[in-house]
Amino acid sequence: xxxxxxxxxxxxxxxxxxxxxxxxxxxxxxxxxxxxxxxxxxxxxxxxxxxxxxxxxxxxxxxxxxxxxxxxxxxxxxxxxxxxxxxxxxxxxxxxxxxxxxxxxxxxxxxxxxxx
Amino acid sequence: xxxxxxxxxxxxxxxxxxxxxxxxxxxxxxxxxxxxxxxxxxxxxxxxxxxxxxxxxxxxxxxxxxxxxxxxxxxxxxxxxxxxxxxxxxxxxxxxxxxxxxxxxxxxxxxxxxx
Numbered sequence: 001x002x003x004x005x006x007x008x009x010x011x012x013x014x015x016x017x018x019x020x021x022x023x024x025x026x027x028x029x030x031x032x033x034x035x036x037x038x039x040x041x042x043x044x045x046x047x048x049x050x051x052x053x054x055x056x057x058x059x060x061x062x063x064x065x066x067x068x069x070x071x072x073x074x075x076x077x078x079x080x081x082x083x084x085x086x087x088x089x090x091x092x093x094x095x096x097x098x099x100x101x102x103x104x105x106x107x108x109x110x111x112x113x114x115x116x
Numbered sequence: 117x118x119x120x121x122x123x124x125x126x127x128x129x130x131x132x133x134x135x136x137x138x139x140x141x142x143x144x145x146x147x148x149x150x151x152x153x154x155x156x157x158x159x160x161x162x163x164x165x166x167x168x169x170x171x172x173x174x175x176x177x178x179x180x181x182x183x184x185x186x187x188x189x190x191x192x193x194x195x196x197x198x199x200x201x202x203x204x205x206x207x208x209x210x211x212x213x214x215x216x217x218x219x220x221x222x223x224x225x226x227x228x229x230x231x
Contacts, residue, residue, distance in 0.1 A: 004158075006158075034218070034219075041124070041223065042223055043120070043204065043220075043221040043222055043223040043224060044159075044204070044219075044221045046218060046219065046220070049218060093158050093159065095159075103147055103164075103208065104161060104164075105161075105219065106161075107151075107158040107159040107160070107161075108158050109156075109157050109158040110156070110157065110158045112156075
């Protein structure tokens with residue numbers, strides 16, 4: 001199998017605080033992990049691509065200082081939303097690839113972030 | 117830029133066939149995908165098709181690709197209530213950083229299956 005987990009599944013935080021979301025590949029090593037944001041009635045927007053041991057590649061319009069991504073190991077990537085604001089409230093989904101050239105991405109269950 | 121379009125809603129009766137349509141703009145896409153998202157969950161890959169294929173069938177699922185018109189469809193035969201979900205069409209593209217194989221998604225089609 002290829003299972004990807006995310007933690008937490010739901011988080012509520014106050015405006016101005018930082019929140020860390022974890023993405024883990026449970027039964028495989030992920031050379032590449034992706035972070036997506038999903039708005040209501042909108043498609044998934046790719047935020048960044050992270051490769052183990054190197055800096056993440058951010059998509060245009062995504063603030064790298066606000067959305068910190070760390071891919072410290074082949075099974076873990078973290079997304080930290082710094083100084084969160086209500087407009088950061090969203091559903092964040094990660095995905096992982098087993099091999100760099102592989103086309104299939106395995107998606108996590110998502111994390112619902114609510115900033116009050 | 118790249119764009120993927122889908123209708124937002126589709127309602128069918130249990131046992132009927134469902135056809136979900138998608139159009140895309142990037143003619144260089146090599147793979148096109150259909151994902152299923154159940155409420156509150158992540159995405160599940162249903163099927164994919166390589167751009168040099170016209171059709172792919174996998175049990176109740178049939179994918180048709182018209183590369184000339186950049187039109188992709190997903191047909192679900194004998195639709196069941198458990199098929200109720202949001203279905204996303206996606207194409208692969210080269211991202212801003214030059215990496216291949218990243219995905220751009222449509223907005224998703226919400227399929228409602230009535231008993």
